[in-house]
Amino acid sequence: MPGRLALALSRIAIIVAIFMLWEVLSRTGLVNPRLLPSASDTLATLADLLKRASVRNDLAVTATEVLAAFVLAVPFGCLLGYLIAEYRYFAEVMKPLLFFAFSIPKSIFLPMFILVFGVGFAEKVGFGFFSTIFIVIMSTTTAVESVKMEYLTVARSYGATRTQTALRVYLPGMLPVLLEALRISMIFNLTGVILAEMYASRDGIGHQIATWGENFQMKQLLAGVVMIAVVAMAFNELVRWVETRCSHWRT
Amino acid sequence: MGGNAMQPLANVTPLKRAGSIQIQNVGQVFRTSGAEVVALSDVSLDIKPGHFVVLVGPSGCGKSTLLMMLAGLRQQTSGTVLINAAPIPAPDPNRVGVVFQEASLFPWLTAEENVEFPLALRGVAKSERRAKAEEMLKLVGLEGFGRRHPHELSGGMKQRVSIARGLVQDPPVLLMDEPFAALDEQTRMTMGDELLRIWAATGKTVVFVTHSLTEAVYLADEVAVMSARPGRIVDLLQVQLPRPRTYEMLSGDAFGSLRDRIWRHIRKSA
DSSP states (O other), rough: OOOOHHHHHHHHHHHHHHHHHHHHHHHTTOTTTTTSSHHHHHHHHHHHHHHHHHHHHHHHHHHHHHHHHHHHHHHHHHHHHHHHHHHHHHHHHHHHHHHHHSSOOOGGGGHHHHHHOSSSSSHHHHHHHHHHHHHHHEEEEEEEHOHHHHHHHHHHHHTTHHHHHHIIIIIIHHHHHHHHHHHHHHHHHHHHHHHHHSSSOOSSSSHHHHHHHHTTTTHHHHHHHHHHHHHHHHHHHHHHHHHHHGGOOOO | OOOOOHHHHHHHHOOOOTTOEEEEEEEEEEEEEEEEEEOOOOOOOEEEETTEEEESSSSSSHHHHHHHHHHTTSOOOEEEEEEEEEEEESSTTTTEEESSSOOOOOSSSSSHHHHHHHHHHHOHHHHHHHHHHHHHHHTTTTTTTTOOOOOOOOOOHHHHHHHHHHHHHOSSEEEESSSTTSHHHHHHHHHHHHHHHHHHOOOOOEEESSSSSSHHHHHHHHEEEEEEBBBEEEEEEOOOOOSSSOOGGGGGGHHHHHHHHHHHHHHHHO
């Protein structure tokens, strides 16, 4: 069994290797540097971009939209998912319909969001919400079903009310699965908002990336990619860290 | 009865015979996709306060179903179930505590929080809850283990916590649904002795469901033997062995003949 340190070092080594390969391919001209600027150039551009007020503003706009969509979609989706799982009749009716809805690529509805909300904050948050809600509902349903029957019987035999069962048994019992759902939802949410920004928007980091792409500013484009990748991974790791803390009640 | 917290409630109860159970002509019929299954047929049993009664029988004889009725978790199709001379249409933790099979503790709560759970549902103040939980953990021999989570406890310890949780509201009746089934033989014997000690200390009426004939005779004042299809009581044995029960009794003639008598019933219905 390799130690944790050895594992971490191996991972870091792989990341370093990828950046080095990237650097070498670009520097030697094996890949056209106009298409693939070197890693060092990209990182320098990233540092440069982060100093710019306009870029910081774009990041703030995107962060606000992502957060707003997330804060709306998660509680709403959890509540719906819980109700669907708790009330059998409702579940029978809704579940297939949700699966239908989930299978449709959400991006094809983006033009409708633009027509209804216009280009701006509401449209992007709305589309982010729409991209996220289905996965939240479906994961919550799974999370509710992951709570053991025994726990519910115990709660019932000690006279728990419906609300008490929801808050004291379902919620903690669901937490491990729910956190995983939260992580995955954020990926959908981020994708939704950034797609909306790239498609039609006046601000936001997605809009910037699209513009850089159209203008063939590869260094900025790649710097933007790295920026978003780091933010997404940081969120993911944060939730995963919380997940491991309650992993012992996952059976 | 142990514990001072429930004293006022005990005074409210008009009946002196707290902890009595009457099961009268109880029947239970399940309907599954058109077919009718008779789970219990004409079951009657009178349990005196403070007695230790074991329900034993083959799988599908309805012993767990009967226990769930006593817990108010399930309603009979016919007949009457009375606890403290009153029916039990819904779970009533003031009259009945339940100890389930293994793994019924909430893994996200510590041992003491698990024991406090029934009190927390009733909005009992934190300090009072904690004191009561400590008292109960001490009773079941787990003093000092309150801060541990279930995954840090052995199987036997977990069931001790379950018993503490069942007793925390000081109900006159304790129902136990195969509580030691998942434990290894040695732990099972120890837990049997522990349970008898706790029972003697608290004076509860205990109804205990098991598959094990030895466990049944070792623990009980009375053993109700059940048979399947339809589930009914085919024999009621008085276990006259002196208390405290000891390991040596297991090899005695009296013990053996009681166990044989149960076995003959079960073999017949199997």
